[in-house]
Amino acid sequence: MKRDENMAREYVKKDNMLSKEIRYKKTEKGMMITEYYGNDSYVVLPDEIEGEPVTILGDYAFSRNLSVEEIWMPLELKEVGRYAFYRCRNLRKLVLGNRLLDMGGGALTGCHLEEVEIYLQDGKKSCLKSIVEEMRYQMRIYLHAPEGGQEAKLLFPEHYEEAVENTPARILETHHHGAGGYYRQCFYDHELDYRKYDEMFYHTVAEDTEETAVELALNRLRFPAELSDKNRQGYEEYLKKHMTAVAKWTVKQEEVEGIRFLQRRKLWTEQSLQAGMDFAAEGSKTEILSIFMDIRKDQFPKKKKTFEL
Structure with missing residues:
Protein backbone atom coordinates (compact mmCIF):
# COMPACT_ATOMS: atom_id res chain seq x y z
CA MET A 1 0.00 0.00 0.00
CA LYS A 2 1.47 3.35 -1.02
CA ARG A 3 1.05 6.42 1.11
CA ASP A 4 -0.79 9.15 -0.79
CA GLU A 5 -2.81 12.30 -0.21
CA ASN A 6 -6.07 10.37 0.17
CA MET A 7 -4.87 8.26 3.10
CA ALA A 8 -5.30 10.84 5.85
CA ARG A 9 -8.68 12.27 6.69
CA GLU A 10 -8.02 15.87 7.62
CA TYR A 11 -4.53 16.15 6.30
CA VAL A 12 -3.02 18.06 3.40
CA LYS A 13 0.53 17.09 2.60
CA LYS A 14 3.05 19.79 1.82
CA ASP A 15 5.53 19.76 -1.03
CA ASN A 16 8.94 18.25 -0.37
CA MET A 17 7.73 16.42 2.75
CA LEU A 18 9.71 13.18 2.61
CA SER A 19 12.65 13.73 4.92
CA LYS A 20 16.17 13.41 3.52
CA GLU A 21 17.90 14.17 6.81
CA ILE A 22 18.38 10.53 7.69
CA ARG A 23 21.15 8.00 8.00
CA TYR A 24 20.44 4.41 7.05
CA LYS A 25 21.93 1.03 6.28
CA LYS A 26 20.88 -2.10 4.47
CA THR A 27 20.13 -5.23 6.50
CA GLU A 28 18.88 -8.73 5.76
CA LYS A 29 15.43 -7.61 6.93
CA GLY A 30 15.31 -4.50 4.76
CA MET A 31 16.47 -0.92 5.08
CA MET A 32 17.07 0.43 8.58
CA ILE A 33 16.87 4.13 9.39
CA THR A 34 19.57 4.49 12.00
CA GLU A 35 19.20 8.20 12.71
CA TYR A 36 17.14 11.26 11.92
CA TYR A 37 19.34 14.32 12.45
CA GLY A 38 17.08 17.13 11.25
CA ASN A 39 15.24 19.69 13.35
CA ASP A 40 11.83 19.68 11.64
CA SER A 41 8.71 19.57 13.74
CA TYR A 42 6.93 17.50 11.08
CA VAL A 43 8.67 14.45 9.61
CA VAL A 44 7.56 11.94 6.95
CA LEU A 45 9.96 9.01 6.71
CA PRO A 46 10.30 7.38 3.27
CA ASP A 47 8.61 4.06 2.55
CA GLU A 48 11.57 3.03 0.40
CA ILE A 49 15.26 3.83 0.15
CA GLU A 50 17.21 2.84 -2.97
CA GLY A 51 14.26 0.72 -4.05
CA GLU A 52 14.22 -1.28 -0.80
CA PRO A 53 11.36 -1.08 1.74
CA VAL A 54 12.16 0.59 5.05
CA THR A 55 11.35 -2.02 7.70
CA ILE A 56 13.39 -1.00 10.76
CA LEU A 57 13.80 2.14 12.86
CA GLY A 58 16.97 1.82 14.88
CA ASP A 59 17.74 2.39 18.56
CA TYR A 60 17.72 6.07 19.60
CA ALA A 61 16.87 7.05 15.99
CA PHE A 62 15.08 10.29 16.98
CA SER A 63 16.83 11.00 20.27
CA ARG A 64 18.65 14.04 18.84
CA ASN A 65 15.46 15.80 17.71
CA LEU A 66 13.74 17.45 20.67
CA SER A 67 11.47 19.59 18.50
CA VAL A 68 9.66 16.92 16.44
CA GLU A 69 5.87 17.04 16.91
CA GLU A 70 4.51 14.63 14.30
CA ILE A 71 6.03 11.63 12.52
CA TRP A 72 4.70 9.57 9.61
CA MET A 73 6.37 6.16 9.83
CA PRO A 74 7.12 3.91 6.82
CA LEU A 75 4.09 1.73 6.12
CA GLU A 76 6.21 -1.43 5.83
CA LEU A 77 7.91 -0.79 9.18
CA LYS A 78 8.18 -3.98 11.26
CA GLU A 79 10.64 -3.07 14.02
CA VAL A 80 11.22 -0.04 16.23
CA GLY A 81 14.36 -0.11 18.33
CA ARG A 82 14.95 0.68 21.97
CA TYR A 83 14.48 4.32 23.00
CA ALA A 84 13.76 5.25 19.37
CA PHE A 85 11.98 8.48 20.39
CA TYR A 86 13.88 9.06 23.63
CA ARG A 87 13.44 12.63 24.94
CA CYS A 88 11.15 13.70 22.08
CA ARG A 89 9.24 15.85 24.56
CA ASN A 90 7.21 17.64 21.91
CA LEU A 91 6.12 14.52 20.01
CA ARG A 92 2.33 14.63 19.90
CA LYS A 93 1.33 12.42 16.95
CA LEU A 94 2.42 9.20 15.23
CA VAL A 95 1.04 7.85 11.95
CA LEU A 96 1.91 4.27 10.99
CA GLY A 97 0.78 1.00 9.44
CA ASN A 98 0.09 -2.26 11.24
CA ARG A 99 3.02 -4.33 10.03
CA LEU A 100 4.58 -3.16 13.29
CA LEU A 101 3.31 -5.17 16.27
CA ASP A 102 5.63 -4.09 19.09
CA MET A 103 7.84 -1.18 20.05
CA GLY A 104 11.32 -1.59 21.47
CA GLY A 105 11.81 -1.11 25.20
CA GLY A 106 11.46 2.52 26.31
CA ALA A 107 10.75 3.67 22.75
CA LEU A 108 8.50 6.51 23.93
CA THR A 109 10.38 7.43 27.12
CA GLY A 110 10.05 11.14 27.76
CA CYS A 111 7.27 11.63 25.19
CA HIS A 112 3.80 13.09 25.70
CA LEU A 113 2.04 11.41 22.80
CA GLU A 114 -1.57 12.54 22.32
CA GLU A 115 -2.71 11.12 18.99
CA VAL A 116 -2.02 7.96 16.96
CA GLU A 117 -3.30 6.98 13.51
CA ILE A 118 -2.87 3.38 12.39
CA TYR A 119 -3.67 2.09 8.90
CA LEU A 120 -4.86 -1.51 9.20
CA GLN A 121 -3.42 -3.12 6.09
CA ASP A 122 -3.28 -6.74 7.29
CA GLY A 123 -5.95 -7.81 9.77
CA LYS A 124 -6.61 -6.01 13.04
CA LYS A 125 -3.37 -6.58 14.93
CA SER A 126 -1.11 -3.60 15.56
CA CYS A 127 1.36 -2.09 18.01
CA LEU A 128 -1.37 -0.01 19.68
CA LYS A 129 -1.05 -1.97 22.93
CA SER A 130 2.68 -1.18 23.14
CA ILE A 131 1.99 2.52 22.59
CA VAL A 132 -0.84 3.08 25.06
CA GLU A 133 0.89 1.05 27.77
CA GLU A 134 3.82 3.48 27.71
CA MET A 135 1.62 6.57 27.85
CA ARG A 136 -0.30 7.44 31.00
CA TYR A 137 -1.78 10.52 29.36
CA GLN A 138 -5.14 10.75 27.59
CA MET A 139 -4.75 9.58 23.98
CA ARG A 140 -6.90 9.80 20.86
CA ILE A 141 -6.60 6.84 18.51
CA TYR A 142 -7.78 6.59 14.90
CA LEU A 143 -7.83 3.14 13.27
CA HIS A 144 -8.20 3.37 9.49
CA ALA A 145 -9.80 0.19 8.15
CA PRO A 146 -9.17 -1.23 4.66
CA GLU A 147 -11.69 -0.25 2.01
CA GLY A 148 -15.17 -1.34 3.06
CA GLY A 149 -14.27 -1.87 6.71
CA GLN A 150 -15.41 0.09 9.74
CA GLU A 151 -13.06 2.72 11.06
CA ALA A 152 -12.73 3.48 14.74
CA LYS A 153 -12.00 6.62 16.72
CA LEU A 154 -11.16 5.79 20.30
CA LEU A 155 -10.28 7.67 23.45
CA PHE A 156 -7.95 6.17 26.03
CA PRO A 157 -8.40 8.15 29.26
CA GLU A 158 -5.52 9.26 31.45
CA HIS A 159 -4.38 7.25 34.45
CA TYR A 160 -1.71 7.75 37.07
CA GLU A 161 -0.51 6.34 40.37
CA GLU A 162 0.02 8.21 43.62
CA ALA A 163 2.01 7.05 46.62
CA VAL A 164 0.10 7.89 49.82
CA GLU A 165 1.60 7.37 53.25
CA ASN A 166 -0.40 5.21 55.66
CA THR A 167 1.04 6.67 58.87
CA PRO A 168 -0.44 4.20 61.41
CA ALA A 169 0.79 1.22 59.36
CA ARG A 170 4.06 2.97 58.43
CA ILE A 171 3.74 1.96 54.80
CA LEU A 172 3.22 3.64 51.44
CA GLU A 173 0.02 2.73 49.63
CA THR A 174 -0.38 3.05 45.86
CA HIS A 175 -3.59 4.82 44.83
CA HIS A 176 -4.74 4.61 41.21
CA HIS A 177 -6.54 7.54 39.54
CA GLY A 178 -8.44 7.70 36.27
CA ALA A 179 -10.01 4.95 34.19
CA GLY A 180 -7.18 4.73 31.69
CA GLY A 181 -5.57 1.73 33.35
CA TYR A 182 -8.65 -0.41 32.70
CA TYR A 183 -8.73 0.52 29.00
CA ARG A 184 -5.08 -0.39 28.56
CA GLN A 185 -5.96 -3.97 29.47
CA CYS A 186 -8.44 -4.37 26.60
CA PHE A 187 -6.09 -6.21 24.25
CA TYR A 188 -5.55 -9.82 23.28
CA ASP A 189 -2.69 -10.95 21.05
CA HIS A 190 -1.96 -7.42 19.72
CA GLU A 191 -5.63 -6.84 18.89
CA LEU A 192 -8.07 -4.48 20.58
CA ASP A 193 -11.04 -6.21 22.21
CA TYR A 194 -13.86 -3.76 21.44
CA ARG A 195 -16.35 -5.58 23.65
CA LYS A 196 -14.06 -5.30 26.66
CA TYR A 197 -13.27 -1.68 25.78
CA ASP A 198 -16.97 -0.80 25.79
CA GLU A 199 -17.55 -2.61 29.07
CA MET A 200 -15.07 -0.25 30.76
CA PHE A 201 -17.30 2.77 30.20
CA TYR A 202 -18.75 2.67 33.70
CA HIS A 203 -15.21 3.26 35.03
CA THR A 204 -14.97 6.39 32.90
CA VAL A 205 -18.30 7.67 34.24
CA ALA A 206 -17.23 6.98 37.83
CA GLU A 207 -13.59 8.07 37.73
CA ASP A 208 -13.14 10.62 34.93
CA THR A 209 -14.58 13.96 33.92
CA GLU A 210 -17.95 14.37 32.27
CA GLU A 211 -16.15 15.81 29.23
CA THR A 212 -14.06 12.63 28.87
CA ALA A 213 -17.13 10.40 29.08
CA VAL A 214 -18.99 12.54 26.53
CA GLU A 215 -16.14 12.38 24.01
CA LEU A 216 -15.64 8.64 24.44
CA ALA A 217 -19.35 7.84 24.06
CA LEU A 218 -19.82 10.09 21.04
CA ASN A 219 -16.75 8.61 19.32
CA ARG A 220 -18.08 5.07 19.73
CA LYS A 230 -26.44 -3.23 24.16
CA ASN A 231 -23.38 -0.98 24.36
CA ARG A 232 -24.76 1.36 21.72
CA GLN A 233 -27.86 1.81 23.86
CA GLY A 234 -25.69 2.44 26.93
CA TYR A 235 -23.73 5.18 25.22
CA GLU A 236 -26.88 6.81 23.88
CA GLU A 237 -28.55 6.75 27.28
CA TYR A 238 -25.53 8.45 28.82
CA LEU A 239 -25.51 11.20 26.20
CA LYS A 240 -29.25 11.79 26.55
CA LYS A 241 -28.71 12.54 30.24
CA HIS A 242 -25.75 14.85 29.61
CA MET A 243 -26.70 16.78 26.49
CA THR A 244 -25.73 20.15 28.01
CA ALA A 245 -22.21 18.80 28.50
CA VAL A 246 -22.35 17.41 24.96
CA ALA A 247 -23.27 20.86 23.65
CA LYS A 248 -20.36 22.45 25.53
CA TRP A 249 -17.89 19.86 24.25
CA THR A 250 -18.99 20.10 20.62
CA VAL A 251 -18.67 23.88 20.73
CA LYS A 252 -15.26 23.72 22.37
CA GLN A 253 -13.97 21.22 19.77
CA GLU A 254 -15.90 22.85 16.90
CA GLU A 255 -17.31 19.39 16.16
CA VAL A 256 -19.67 20.21 13.30
CA GLU A 257 -19.91 16.57 12.19
CA GLY A 258 -20.65 15.50 15.76
CA ILE A 259 -23.42 18.07 16.02
CA ARG A 260 -24.93 16.89 12.76
CA PHE A 261 -24.67 13.25 13.84
CA LEU A 262 -26.64 13.99 17.01
CA GLN A 263 -29.19 15.84 14.90
CA ARG A 264 -29.70 12.77 12.70
CA ARG A 265 -30.10 10.60 15.80
CA LYS A 266 -32.61 13.14 17.18
CA LEU A 267 -30.75 13.41 20.50
CA TRP A 268 -30.80 17.19 20.77
CA THR A 269 -33.35 18.70 23.14
CA GLU A 270 -34.55 22.28 23.02
CA GLN A 271 -32.73 22.95 26.30
CA SER A 272 -29.43 21.50 25.10
CA LEU A 273 -29.66 23.39 21.80
CA GLN A 274 -30.14 26.61 23.72
CA ALA A 275 -27.11 25.73 25.84
CA GLY A 276 -25.11 25.13 22.67
CA MET A 277 -26.17 28.48 21.31
CA ASP A 278 -25.15 30.19 24.53
CA PHE A 279 -21.72 28.49 24.58
CA ALA A 280 -21.17 29.32 20.91
CA ALA A 281 -22.13 32.96 21.44
CA GLU A 282 -19.79 33.26 24.43
CA GLY A 283 -16.93 31.83 22.37
CA SER A 284 -17.74 33.88 19.25
CA LYS A 285 -18.22 30.63 17.28
CA THR A 286 -20.60 32.12 14.72
CA GLU A 287 -20.72 29.09 12.41
CA ILE A 288 -21.56 26.74 15.28
CA LEU A 289 -24.14 29.19 16.59
CA SER A 290 -25.82 29.30 13.18
CA ILE A 291 -25.94 25.49 13.03
CA PHE A 292 -27.58 25.22 16.44
CA MET A 293 -30.12 27.87 15.48
CA ASP A 294 -30.98 26.00 12.28
CA ILE A 295 -31.41 22.72 14.15
CA ARG A 296 -33.68 24.33 16.74
CA LYS A 297 -35.76 25.97 14.03
CA ASP A 298 -36.10 22.61 12.26
CA GLN A 299 -36.79 20.42 15.30
CA PHE A 300 -38.68 22.85 17.50
CA PRO A 301 -40.50 25.31 15.22
CA LYS A 302 -42.39 28.07 16.97
CA LYS A 303 -46.13 27.73 16.78
CA LYS A 304 -47.89 30.49 14.90
CA LYS A 305 -50.23 32.58 16.95
CA THR A 306 -53.89 32.45 15.93
CA PHE A 307 -56.62 34.96 16.67
CA GLU A 308 -60.30 34.19 16.92
CA LEU A 309 -62.91 36.86 16.23
Missing part, protein backbone atom coordinates in the same frame (compact mmCIF):
# COMPACT_ATOMS: atom_id res chain seq x y z
CA LEU A 221 -21.49 5.99 18.37
CA ARG A 222 -20.08 7.83 15.37
CA PHE A 223 -17.50 5.16 14.55
CA PRO A 224 -19.22 1.96 15.77
CA ALA A 225 -16.64 -0.68 14.91
CA GLU A 226 -17.84 -3.96 16.50
CA LEU A 227 -20.26 -2.03 18.73
CA SER A 228 -23.03 -4.23 20.12
CA ASP A 229 -26.64 -3.07 20.36
Whole structure:
Protein backbone atom coordinates (compact mmCIF):
# COMPACT_ATOMS: atom_id res chain seq x y z
CA MET A 1 0.00 0.00 0.00
CA LYS A 2 1.47 3.35 -1.02
CA ARG A 3 1.05 6.42 1.11
CA ASP A 4 -0.79 9.15 -0.79
CA GLU A 5 -2.81 12.30 -0.21
CA ASN A 6 -6.07 10.37 0.17
CA MET A 7 -4.87 8.26 3.10
CA ALA A 8 -5.30 10.84 5.85
CA ARG A 9 -8.68 12.27 6.69
CA GLU A 10 -8.02 15.87 7.62
CA TYR A 11 -4.53 16.15 6.30
CA VAL A 12 -3.02 18.06 3.40
CA LYS A 13 0.53 17.09 2.60
CA LYS A 14 3.05 19.79 1.82
CA ASP A 15 5.53 19.76 -1.03
CA ASN A 16 8.94 18.25 -0.37
CA MET A 17 7.73 16.42 2.75
CA LEU A 18 9.71 13.18 2.61
CA SER A 19 12.65 13.73 4.92
CA LYS A 20 16.17 13.41 3.52
CA GLU A 21 17.90 14.17 6.81
CA ILE A 22 18.38 10.53 7.69
CA ARG A 23 21.15 8.00 8.00
CA TYR A 24 20.44 4.41 7.05
CA LYS A 25 21.93 1.03 6.28
CA LYS A 26 20.88 -2.10 4.47
CA THR A 27 20.13 -5.23 6.50
CA GLU A 28 18.88 -8.73 5.76
CA LYS A 29 15.43 -7.61 6.93
CA GLY A 30 15.31 -4.50 4.76
CA MET A 31 16.47 -0.92 5.08
CA MET A 32 17.07 0.43 8.58
CA ILE A 33 16.87 4.13 9.39
CA THR A 34 19.57 4.49 12.00
CA GLU A 35 19.20 8.20 12.71
CA TYR A 36 17.14 11.26 11.92
CA TYR A 37 19.34 14.32 12.45
CA GLY A 38 17.08 17.13 11.25
CA ASN A 39 15.24 19.69 13.35
CA ASP A 40 11.83 19.68 11.64
CA SER A 41 8.71 19.57 13.74
CA TYR A 42 6.93 17.50 11.08
CA VAL A 43 8.67 14.45 9.61
CA VAL A 44 7.56 11.94 6.95
CA LEU A 45 9.96 9.01 6.71
CA PRO A 46 10.30 7.38 3.27
CA ASP A 47 8.61 4.06 2.55
CA GLU A 48 11.57 3.03 0.40
CA ILE A 49 15.26 3.83 0.15
CA GLU A 50 17.21 2.84 -2.97
CA GLY A 51 14.26 0.72 -4.05
CA GLU A 52 14.22 -1.28 -0.80
CA PRO A 53 11.36 -1.08 1.74
CA VAL A 54 12.16 0.59 5.05
CA THR A 55 11.35 -2.02 7.70
CA ILE A 56 13.39 -1.00 10.76
CA LEU A 57 13.80 2.14 12.86
CA GLY A 58 16.97 1.82 14.88
CA ASP A 59 17.74 2.39 18.56
CA TYR A 60 17.72 6.07 19.60
CA ALA A 61 16.87 7.05 15.99
CA PHE A 62 15.08 10.29 16.98
CA SER A 63 16.83 11.00 20.27
CA ARG A 64 18.65 14.04 18.84
CA ASN A 65 15.46 15.80 17.71
CA LEU A 66 13.74 17.45 20.67
CA SER A 67 11.47 19.59 18.50
CA VAL A 68 9.66 16.92 16.44
CA GLU A 69 5.87 17.04 16.91
CA GLU A 70 4.51 14.63 14.30
CA ILE A 71 6.03 11.63 12.52
CA TRP A 72 4.70 9.57 9.61
CA MET A 73 6.37 6.16 9.83
CA PRO A 74 7.12 3.91 6.82
CA LEU A 75 4.09 1.73 6.12
CA GLU A 76 6.21 -1.43 5.83
CA LEU A 77 7.91 -0.79 9.18
CA LYS A 78 8.18 -3.98 11.26
CA GLU A 79 10.64 -3.07 14.02
CA VAL A 80 11.22 -0.04 16.23
CA GLY A 81 14.36 -0.11 18.33
CA ARG A 82 14.95 0.68 21.97
CA TYR A 83 14.48 4.32 23.00
CA ALA A 84 13.76 5.25 19.37
CA PHE A 85 11.98 8.48 20.39
CA TYR A 86 13.88 9.06 23.63
CA ARG A 87 13.44 12.63 24.94
CA CYS A 88 11.15 13.70 22.08
CA ARG A 89 9.24 15.85 24.56
CA ASN A 90 7.21 17.64 21.91
CA LEU A 91 6.12 14.52 20.01
CA ARG A 92 2.33 14.63 19.90
CA LYS A 93 1.33 12.42 16.95
CA LEU A 94 2.42 9.20 15.23
CA VAL A 95 1.04 7.85 11.95
CA LEU A 96 1.91 4.27 10.99
CA GLY A 97 0.78 1.00 9.44
CA ASN A 98 0.09 -2.26 11.24
CA ARG A 99 3.02 -4.33 10.03
CA LEU A 100 4.58 -3.16 13.29
CA LEU A 101 3.31 -5.17 16.27
CA ASP A 102 5.63 -4.09 19.09
CA MET A 103 7.84 -1.18 20.05
CA GLY A 104 11.32 -1.59 21.47
CA GLY A 105 11.81 -1.11 25.20
CA GLY A 106 11.46 2.52 26.31
CA ALA A 107 10.75 3.67 22.75
CA LEU A 108 8.50 6.51 23.93
CA THR A 109 10.38 7.43 27.12
CA GLY A 110 10.05 11.14 27.76
CA CYS A 111 7.27 11.63 25.19
CA HIS A 112 3.80 13.09 25.70
CA LEU A 113 2.04 11.41 22.80
CA GLU A 114 -1.57 12.54 22.32
CA GLU A 115 -2.71 11.12 18.99
CA VAL A 116 -2.02 7.96 16.96
CA GLU A 117 -3.30 6.98 13.51
CA ILE A 118 -2.87 3.38 12.39
CA TYR A 119 -3.67 2.09 8.90
CA LEU A 120 -4.86 -1.51 9.20
CA GLN A 121 -3.42 -3.12 6.09
CA ASP A 122 -3.28 -6.74 7.29
CA GLY A 123 -5.95 -7.81 9.77
CA LYS A 124 -6.61 -6.01 13.04
CA LYS A 125 -3.37 -6.58 14.93
CA SER A 126 -1.11 -3.60 15.56
CA CYS A 127 1.36 -2.09 18.01
CA LEU A 128 -1.37 -0.01 19.68
CA LYS A 129 -1.05 -1.97 22.93
CA SER A 130 2.68 -1.18 23.14
CA ILE A 131 1.99 2.52 22.59
CA VAL A 132 -0.84 3.08 25.06
CA GLU A 133 0.89 1.05 27.77
CA GLU A 134 3.82 3.48 27.71
CA MET A 135 1.62 6.57 27.85
CA ARG A 136 -0.30 7.44 31.00
CA TYR A 137 -1.78 10.52 29.36
CA GLN A 138 -5.14 10.75 27.59
CA MET A 139 -4.75 9.58 23.98
CA ARG A 140 -6.90 9.80 20.86
CA ILE A 141 -6.60 6.84 18.51
CA TYR A 142 -7.78 6.59 14.90
CA LEU A 143 -7.83 3.14 13.27
CA HIS A 144 -8.20 3.37 9.49
CA ALA A 145 -9.80 0.19 8.15
CA PRO A 146 -9.17 -1.23 4.66
CA GLU A 147 -11.69 -0.25 2.01
CA GLY A 148 -15.17 -1.34 3.06
CA GLY A 149 -14.27 -1.87 6.71
CA GLN A 150 -15.41 0.09 9.74
CA GLU A 151 -13.06 2.72 11.06
CA ALA A 152 -12.73 3.48 14.74
CA LYS A 153 -12.00 6.62 16.72
CA LEU A 154 -11.16 5.79 20.30
CA LEU A 155 -10.28 7.67 23.45
CA PHE A 156 -7.95 6.17 26.03
CA PRO A 157 -8.40 8.15 29.26
CA GLU A 158 -5.52 9.26 31.45
CA HIS A 159 -4.38 7.25 34.45
CA TYR A 160 -1.71 7.75 37.07
CA GLU A 161 -0.51 6.34 40.37
CA GLU A 162 0.02 8.21 43.62
CA ALA A 163 2.01 7.05 46.62
CA VAL A 164 0.10 7.89 49.82
CA GLU A 165 1.60 7.37 53.25
CA ASN A 166 -0.40 5.21 55.66
CA THR A 167 1.04 6.67 58.87
CA PRO A 168 -0.44 4.20 61.41
CA ALA A 169 0.79 1.22 59.36
CA ARG A 170 4.06 2.97 58.43
CA ILE A 171 3.74 1.96 54.80
CA LEU A 172 3.22 3.64 51.44
CA GLU A 173 0.02 2.73 49.63
CA THR A 174 -0.38 3.05 45.86
CA HIS A 175 -3.59 4.82 44.83
CA HIS A 176 -4.74 4.61 41.21
CA HIS A 177 -6.54 7.54 39.54
CA GLY A 178 -8.44 7.70 36.27
CA ALA A 179 -10.01 4.95 34.19
CA GLY A 180 -7.18 4.73 31.69
CA GLY A 181 -5.57 1.73 33.35
CA TYR A 182 -8.65 -0.41 32.70
CA TYR A 183 -8.73 0.52 29.00
CA ARG A 184 -5.08 -0.39 28.56
CA GLN A 185 -5.96 -3.97 29.47
CA CYS A 186 -8.44 -4.37 26.60
CA PHE A 187 -6.09 -6.21 24.25
CA TYR A 188 -5.55 -9.82 23.28
CA ASP A 189 -2.69 -10.95 21.05
CA HIS A 190 -1.96 -7.42 19.72
CA GLU A 191 -5.63 -6.84 18.89
CA LEU A 192 -8.07 -4.48 20.58
CA ASP A 193 -11.04 -6.21 22.21
CA TYR A 194 -13.86 -3.76 21.44
CA ARG A 195 -16.35 -5.58 23.65
CA LYS A 196 -14.06 -5.30 26.66
CA TYR A 197 -13.27 -1.68 25.78
CA ASP A 198 -16.97 -0.80 25.79
CA GLU A 199 -17.55 -2.61 29.07
CA MET A 200 -15.07 -0.25 30.76
CA PHE A 201 -17.30 2.77 30.20
CA TYR A 202 -18.75 2.67 33.70
CA HIS A 203 -15.21 3.26 35.03
CA THR A 204 -14.97 6.39 32.90
CA VAL A 205 -18.30 7.67 34.24
CA ALA A 206 -17.23 6.98 37.83
CA GLU A 207 -13.59 8.07 37.73
CA ASP A 208 -13.14 10.62 34.93
CA THR A 209 -14.58 13.96 33.92
CA GLU A 210 -17.95 14.37 32.27
CA GLU A 211 -16.15 15.81 29.23
CA THR A 212 -14.06 12.63 28.87
CA ALA A 213 -17.13 10.40 29.08
CA VAL A 214 -18.99 12.54 26.53
CA GLU A 215 -16.14 12.38 24.01
CA LEU A 216 -15.64 8.64 24.44
CA ALA A 217 -19.35 7.84 24.06
CA LEU A 218 -19.82 10.09 21.04
CA ASN A 219 -16.75 8.61 19.32
CA ARG A 220 -18.08 5.07 19.73
CA LEU A 221 -21.49 5.99 18.37
CA ARG A 222 -20.08 7.83 15.37
CA PHE A 223 -17.50 5.16 14.55
CA PRO A 224 -19.22 1.96 15.77
CA ALA A 225 -16.64 -0.68 14.91
CA GLU A 226 -17.84 -3.96 16.50
CA LEU A 227 -20.26 -2.03 18.73
CA SER A 228 -23.03 -4.23 20.12
CA ASP A 229 -26.64 -3.07 20.36
CA LYS A 230 -26.44 -3.23 24.16
CA ASN A 231 -23.38 -0.98 24.36
CA ARG A 232 -24.76 1.36 21.72
CA GLN A 233 -27.86 1.81 23.86
CA GLY A 234 -25.69 2.44 26.93
CA TYR A 235 -23.73 5.18 25.22
CA GLU A 236 -26.88 6.81 23.88
CA GLU A 237 -28.55 6.75 27.28
CA TYR A 238 -25.53 8.45 28.82
CA LEU A 239 -25.51 11.20 26.20
CA LYS A 240 -29.25 11.79 26.55
CA LYS A 241 -28.71 12.54 30.24
CA HIS A 242 -25.75 14.85 29.61
CA MET A 243 -26.70 16.78 26.49
CA THR A 244 -25.73 20.15 28.01
CA ALA A 245 -22.21 18.80 28.50
CA VAL A 246 -22.35 17.41 24.96
CA ALA A 247 -23.27 20.86 23.65
CA LYS A 248 -20.36 22.45 25.53
CA TRP A 249 -17.89 19.86 24.25
CA THR A 250 -18.99 20.10 20.62
CA VAL A 251 -18.67 23.88 20.73
CA LYS A 252 -15.26 23.72 22.37
CA GLN A 253 -13.97 21.22 19.77
CA GLU A 254 -15.90 22.85 16.90
CA GLU A 255 -17.31 19.39 16.16
CA VAL A 256 -19.67 20.21 13.30
CA GLU A 257 -19.91 16.57 12.19
CA GLY A 258 -20.65 15.50 15.76
CA ILE A 259 -23.42 18.07 16.02
CA ARG A 260 -24.93 16.89 12.76
CA PHE A 261 -24.67 13.25 13.84
CA LEU A 262 -26.64 13.99 17.01
CA GLN A 263 -29.19 15.84 14.90
CA ARG A 264 -29.70 12.77 12.70
CA ARG A 265 -30.10 10.60 15.80
CA LYS A 266 -32.61 13.14 17.18
CA LEU A 267 -30.75 13.41 20.50
CA TRP A 268 -30.80 17.19 20.77
CA THR A 269 -33.35 18.70 23.14
CA GLU A 270 -34.55 22.28 23.02
CA GLN A 271 -32.73 22.95 26.30
CA SER A 272 -29.43 21.50 25.10
CA LEU A 273 -29.66 23.39 21.80
CA GLN A 274 -30.14 26.61 23.72
CA ALA A 275 -27.11 25.73 25.84
CA GLY A 276 -25.11 25.13 22.67
CA MET A 277 -26.17 28.48 21.31
CA ASP A 278 -25.15 30.19 24.53
CA PHE A 279 -21.72 28.49 24.58
CA ALA A 280 -21.17 29.32 20.91
CA ALA A 281 -22.13 32.96 21.44
CA GLU A 282 -19.79 33.26 24.43
CA GLY A 283 -16.93 31.83 22.37
CA SER A 284 -17.74 33.88 19.25
CA LYS A 285 -18.22 30.63 17.28
CA THR A 286 -20.60 32.12 14.72
CA GLU A 287 -20.72 29.09 12.41
CA ILE A 288 -21.56 26.74 15.28
CA LEU A 289 -24.14 29.19 16.59
CA SER A 290 -25.82 29.30 13.18
CA ILE A 291 -25.94 25.49 13.03
CA PHE A 292 -27.58 25.22 16.44
CA MET A 293 -30.12 27.87 15.48
CA ASP A 294 -30.98 26.00 12.28
CA ILE A 295 -31.41 22.72 14.15
CA ARG A 296 -33.68 24.33 16.74
CA LYS A 297 -35.76 25.97 14.03
CA ASP A 298 -36.10 22.61 12.26
CA GLN A 299 -36.79 20.42 15.30
CA PHE A 300 -38.68 22.85 17.50
CA PRO A 301 -40.50 25.31 15.22
CA LYS A 302 -42.39 28.07 16.97
CA LYS A 303 -46.13 27.73 16.78
CA LYS A 304 -47.89 30.49 14.90
CA LYS A 305 -50.23 32.58 16.95
CA THR A 306 -53.89 32.45 15.93
CA PHE A 307 -56.62 34.96 16.67
CA GLU A 308 -60.30 34.19 16.92
CA LEU A 309 -62.91 36.86 16.23
